[in-house]
Amino acid sequence: GEDVEQSLFLSVREGDSSVINCTYTDSSSTYLYWYKQEPGAGLQLLTYIFSNMDMKQDQRLTVLLNKKDKHLSLRIADTQTGDSAIYFCAESDTGGFKTIFGAGTRLFVKA
Amino acid sequence: EAGVAQSPRYKIIEKRQSVAFWCNPISGHATLYWYQQILGQGPKLLIQFQNNGVVDDSQLPKDRFSAERLKGVDSTLKIQPAKLEDSAVYLCASSLDGVNTEAFFGQGTRLTVV
Numbered sequence: 001g002e003d004v005e006q007s008l009f010l011s012v013r014e015g016d017s018s019v020i021n022c023t024y025t026d027s028s029s030t031y032l033y034w035y036k037q038e039p040g041a042g043l044q045l046l047t048y049i050f051s052n053m054d055m056k057q058d059q060r061l062t063v064l065l066n067k068k069d070k071h072l073s074l075r076i077a078d079t080q081t082g083d084s085a086i087y088f089c090a091e092s093d094t095g096g097f098k099t100i101f102g103a104g105t106r107l108f109v110k111a
Numbered sequence: 112e113a114g115v116a117q118s119p120r121y122k123i124i125e126k127r128q129s130v131a132f133w134c135n136p137i138s139g140h141a142t143l144y145w146y147q148q149i150l151g152q153g154p155k156l157l158i159q160f161q162n163n164g165v166v167d168d169s170q171l172p173k174d175r176f177s178a179e180r181l182k183g184v185d186s187t188l189k190i191q192p193a194k195l196e197d198s199a200v201y202l203c204a205s206s207l208d209g210v211n212t213e214a215f216f217g218q219g220t221r222l223t224v225v
Contacts, residue, residue, distance in 0.1 A: 104153055
């Protein structure tokens with residue numbers, strides 16, 4: 001079945017860039033998402049990319065998609081302590097249904 | 112704009128007991144989702160409603176889990192009887208129409224089964 005994999009932890013210093021990576025298996029994925037989850041809170045959609053794009057930039061966030069390798073990354077520029085959270089990669093099909101989430105990458109930002 | 116509301120925030124029950132969770136989606140959102148998030152894992156979709164009809168419940172353990180969305184607004188998710196492995200955070204989300212639109216998540220209900 002479909003699967004989304006992410007590394008579990010990432011630690012960076014404040015002001016550095018963070019890069020969170022994700023791989024997925026479903027070649028029919030149409031939408032790929034990055035969600036942020038802070039402690040005790042629900043998931044918040046950060047950004048998403050269509051499968052026919054290879055890059056999307058939104059302020060400090062840059063999403064890169066390598067469709068051939070089924071690899072998605074999220075780059076956070078100038079990482080701040082407030083960026084400490086769990087980041088989930090997710091993918092869904094054409095209808096936006098059956099969203100599959102990865103296990104999440106916990107980002108630690110050291111001051 | 113009010114967000115997705117869920118209650119209760121926390122629930123502790125003994126195994127074999129029953130429990131129910133409630134979700135009030137964002138006003139006007141046709142699509143409602145229930146996810147189960149076990150500690151250390153990503154959310155797993157249990158059931159998706161479009162208005163008051165079920166779109167996908169393929170991962171809902173129907174022998175013990177049930178969900179309804181009467182009148183296409185609020186929804187309840189019930190577990191009867193609960194097992195230890197049901198301990199998780201149950202997230203409700205809603206979106207305008209479920210296609211090409213963002214899903215907004217509630218804070219979740221943390222269930223502990225002892």
